[in-house]
């Protein structure tokens with residue numbers, strides 16, 4: 200049994216922390232939102248009064264925060280956990296963040312002899328709840344091997360993507376495909392409706408044809424798959440603002456390496472427009488926005 204500090208108990212973090220307790224680990228949790236802590240405590244986690252309390256004297260410290268800004272504020276700088284914890288500690292950041300933030304974590308780790316992995320995930324809230332997340336991990340092989348049994352309590356596919364930041368690199372490449380697929384899938388269902396083809400029939404045919412994708416088969420934007428946000432009034436799930444964030448991370452990374460991503464940029468414009476009024480809506484809700492254009 201490991202002692203784990205878990206910080207960030209939102210859509211993803213809460214079910215992930217719960218799965219760690221189900222695997223009999225000692226999970227000490229912190230979030231700015233007391234109701235998120237209460238939910239985790241009901242599932243067997245132990246409440247901490249601060250991020251520092253959650254992280255002190257733990258075998259692993261897992262962060263699942265919205266973006267680089269929150270990760271930097273919790274972990275980096277003079278008041279960050281990496282400076283505050285003088286004993287060597289093991290940090291696993293599962294948030295999706297920019298390459299510079301991930302690099303900053305790996306660099307800061309050397310100061311107090313900490314270990315760090317960037318370990319973003321794919322699979323959404325359903326994957327977090329059903330323990331079927333995919334982890335994309337960047338960092339030293341030894342650290343990866345040590346963390347793997349812990350990550351396996353929350354996910355099914357645990358990949359070592361490579362050196363520091365390669366987990367985030369894999370995640371942003373994956374999500375730029377997802378963002379584009381979701382728009383393409385939405386456009387297909389909009390056109391099908393105009394042509395009198397039923398959504399169910401298109402889903403059945405395309406799922407067995409070359410238009411198949413995760414956006415189509417597991418997260419269809421048309422309301423035909425029970426349990427998806429589309430069948431729940433597009434309640435997130437994976438908020439549109441998070442998808443916009445991920446597309447912007449990819450665009451920013453591409454600029455840094457002199458690469459152009461024209462379709463990702465177009466998808467970014469569409470999500471940016473959608474987010475002006477619907478940032479909290481699930482990203483698959485972009486189908487309703489595209490119908491109005």
Ligand code: NAD
Pocket residue numbers: 206207208209210211212229230231232235250263264265266269272273293294295296320321322323324436437438441
């Ligand atoms: P969320 O907004 O639901 O949860 C984030 C949690 O962090 C919130 O509970 C918030 O109160 C807490 N928080 C923010 N600042 C904090 C601080 N300073 N101290 C303590 N707690 C703080 O986000 P989410 O959907 O759970 O996503 C988390 C991360 O996972 C993001 O980086 C996202 O891109 C990534 N992700 C999300 C999904 C998804 O389907 N939701 C899928 C894959 C990856």
